[in-house]
Amino acid sequence: MPHIALPEGYPGIRSLFMYNPETAKPLNDLVQTLLHEVATSTLTPGERELIATYTSSLNECTYCASTHGAIAKYQLGGNAQLVQEVINDPSTAHISDKMKALLKIAAKVQHNGKSVTEADIALARGQGATDREIHDTVLIAAAFCMFNRYVDGLATWAPDDAAVYDAIGKQRATEGYHTKPFKVQGEQV
Template identity: 55%
Template structure:
């Protein structure tokens, strides 16, 4: 049960969904931010790669709902699906991703620990693998935003379903309609 009375059934509105319904005036900008960061056209990072960054950071933060959700959202948009998501979450250094994405994920992990842990060396390593300033910027912002989303969900003690199929159904909705429809 959530730490506060959200005025709804948590089983039908798990994770961030309950707090979003509780405060629709704050839900609107939070959903807009997620839409821009994860779904709008990007010159180089695919929606699946951006969702993978969100899932990776959420896993590092041990936020069960966000990690499960964004893992499913990433898997639905990546060629090798959940297998790749699981490999990245298990060990980014050996996961079959491009060296550029690996460098960006390392930046995301640094942001998760503290923004001050993003060093010139990490940024230089990402640039050496071909990362652009836009990709570095967006990686930092996705990681920082997901630290906030994770803390929002876990700070209110919301319920996270265990059934992976529930997250797969949510992924279908997000892929088809985006975060504005959430």
């Protein structure tokens, strides 16, 4: 049960965006820029979604981890197994060493931004990460700590049905974040 009166039938951050359109616009613009617009980063949209998914899973935010995991799956050619590998343990996932190093930085940001060390940055650079990729990783992880706390701090509704997240993932991977909610199996998404 949400802590405040939110529109019923809309999960997670979508209910919060509907509740307060003034804050929804800049937050939606931020996530659109961070995760969907290819021109803003040399990391692929799928890689950026993996950072958001991993950070959200570390924060135990069911709605965000499930939503961004589904988006990542579609951005990565339907590879749900890879997404699950990253959530379980990025160090053993079938991803590049550069992504492993970047996800290590994301985990440190999730814990405490001051936990990121020069050694973490040197490892990422040694694996081919650019300063822009390191910057974007830290910004995505930090932003998703905020989004996760916003969603969970107001106890928004997180559906149990994996098909709901799959539908969200397919839409967002294709259309981005400036989309309107739609019905999936009788539920608003």
